[in-house]
Amino acid sequence: MALRKENILIVDDDIDILELLQRHLRSMDYHTYKAVSVKEALFILKDTFIDLLITDIQMPEVDGLQLLKFTNEHYPEMPKLVVTGYPSVDGALETFKSGAIDYLTKPFTKAELAQAVEKAFIHGQKRKPNKTVETKPTTTNYGEMVGASEGFQKVTNIIDRVKDNKATVLIKGESGTGKELVARAIHYSGKFSRAPFIAVNCGAIPENLQEAELFGYTKGAFTGANENRNGFFQAAQGGTLFFDEIGTASLAVQTKLLRALQEKEITKVGSQKGERVDIRIIAATNADLKEDIKGKNFREDLYYRLTVVEIEVPPLRERKTDIPLLVEKFLRKYGVEYKDRLLRMSPGALEVLQRYHWPGNIRELENIVQRAVIMSDGLIDVNDLPDFLKYQIEFPEKDFVPLREMEKEYVKRVLLHTQGNKTKAAEILQIDRKTLRDKLD
Known part of the structure; x- marks a missing residue:
């Protein structure tokens, strides 16, 4: 297999x-990426x-040491090299402790x-001998999505098959x-990624404006x-038109959308002349469209x-x-945005x-992590999570x-809680003592 140019x-x-x-490294036949801050590097x-x-x-805001520590934890096989204009013995020791391999002082030749x-x-080859061989690294990222579960892999496998058509x-x-x-991900990972991606929330457009917003209109229409x-x-x-919550589109819009899909042609409101269109349609729904069909909607x-x-995107x-x-x-996103540093979460909080x-799915998880970052002063622990998460227990299903x-x-359970005190138990149950005695009998 061919050697590849290192990034x-x-x-x-x-x-x-x-x-x-960059100029020096390119002359050595390396491929380079530049970042002026840790945030951009992430x-x-x-x-x-x-x-x-x-x-x-x-560096301002988040310094290079924090970046070294972060990459040492998340990318341990990747070698790290430090360049600095402020050399010191303590600084050198700190960089080596943070995972750097070498220390280069500015100016350098x-x-x-x-x-x-x-x-x-x-050094990197000693730790990972096949580093220079053309291999596809195992990754959990696909566009802005992350995951490694079977359900996630099923979704990305379909994306791979449709992204270029x-x-x-x-x-x-x-x-x-x-x-x-x-x-x-379908749009931006495929060969049409340079063309426009237009997202339309059908439910956010009033029904009487849907046709005009989607197909355009003529003066005086x-x-x-x-x-x-x-x-x-x-x-x-030339690109992709994404209809979110397609089930909320009016029947009139559905009719014109069907024609656009069949004939590759649309007509502006107020016009008799059709216009050819070359776009990909992606629609999304959280409703059962088959039930909507039965209901004539x-x-x-x-x-x-x-x-x-x-x-089918799994919950x-x-x-x-x-x-x-x-x-x-x-954590990476909101740690840098709110705290200008990289935060971590304790195993207990993660558990x-x-x-x-997660009835609100990934959106709910993101909100919880965002809140935890704001409320935490360092390592995010169980105490930084909302009470309804800390005290929830999943009971096994019973017949x-x-x-x-x-x-x-x-x-x-109430009697156990009151340690057998029937008066307190009756108060909690909001019944009198005689009724409680009858139930016990």
Whole structure:
């Protein structure tokens, strides 16, 4: 297998140093990525396989040491090289403790840089011998999505099959599962990624404006139409038009949408002239469209036009093994945004999150992590989580029992709580002592 050109990420708030490093490294036939801050470096690391990190130490907001510690924990096989203009013995020791392989002092020569980079890669090869071989790294990222569960893999496998064609796709799933992220992954990971991606929330557009907003209108088509105007279809020409909550589209819009899918042609409101369109349609819904068809609220012929390819996005409760990966993503995002540093979550707090059933899915998880970052001063622990998470317990499912049996069990629990005090138990149950005695008998 062929050797590949190594990817090197350079992080420095000094633009001149960045340009110098990039120029030297490119002349050595390396592929380079540049970041002027730790925040920018994290976004690159999230989406790109990096072979070597070269970072400055003294930077505003989050410094290079924190970046070293973070990459040492999350990318332990990746070698790290430090360049700095403020050398000191204590600083050098700290960088080596944080996982750096070598320490280069500014100013440095091209030869010194080449020697340090070579040393870093030799060190990396000792830790991972097949580093220079063309291999596809195991990754849990797909666009903005993260996961490693079986359900996540099923979704990404379908994305891989549809991303380079314009087949119509229907994405189904509960609210908060990330249906729009799936649509964006289809668009931005494929060969049409340079074309527009237009997202339309059908439920957010008043029914009387849906046609005009989608297909455009001509001057004088209705009161207030003072000029010709294009709609979302024209804006998405050559790219992807994403309909979120397609089930809320009016029947009139459904009819015109069906024609657009069949004939590849649309007509502006107030016009008799059709316009050719070349777009991919992706729709999403959290409703049961087959039930809507039975209720005459959704066209059956449109449903089958939309479901050329179906993607079922699993709820978070069915992919709980992905929770640590999602938490890491949100900690990185909000830690840098709110605290200007990288936060971590304790195993105990993570265990609490994995026990919860997540009715609001990924959107709810993101809100919880965002709140925890704001409320925490350091390591996020169980105490930083909302009370309803800390004290929730999942009981194993039991067979259904008669109401009388349930009542008996509850009375026993109350008596245990009051340590046999029947007066207190009667107060809690809001019955008198005689009724309680009858129930006990």
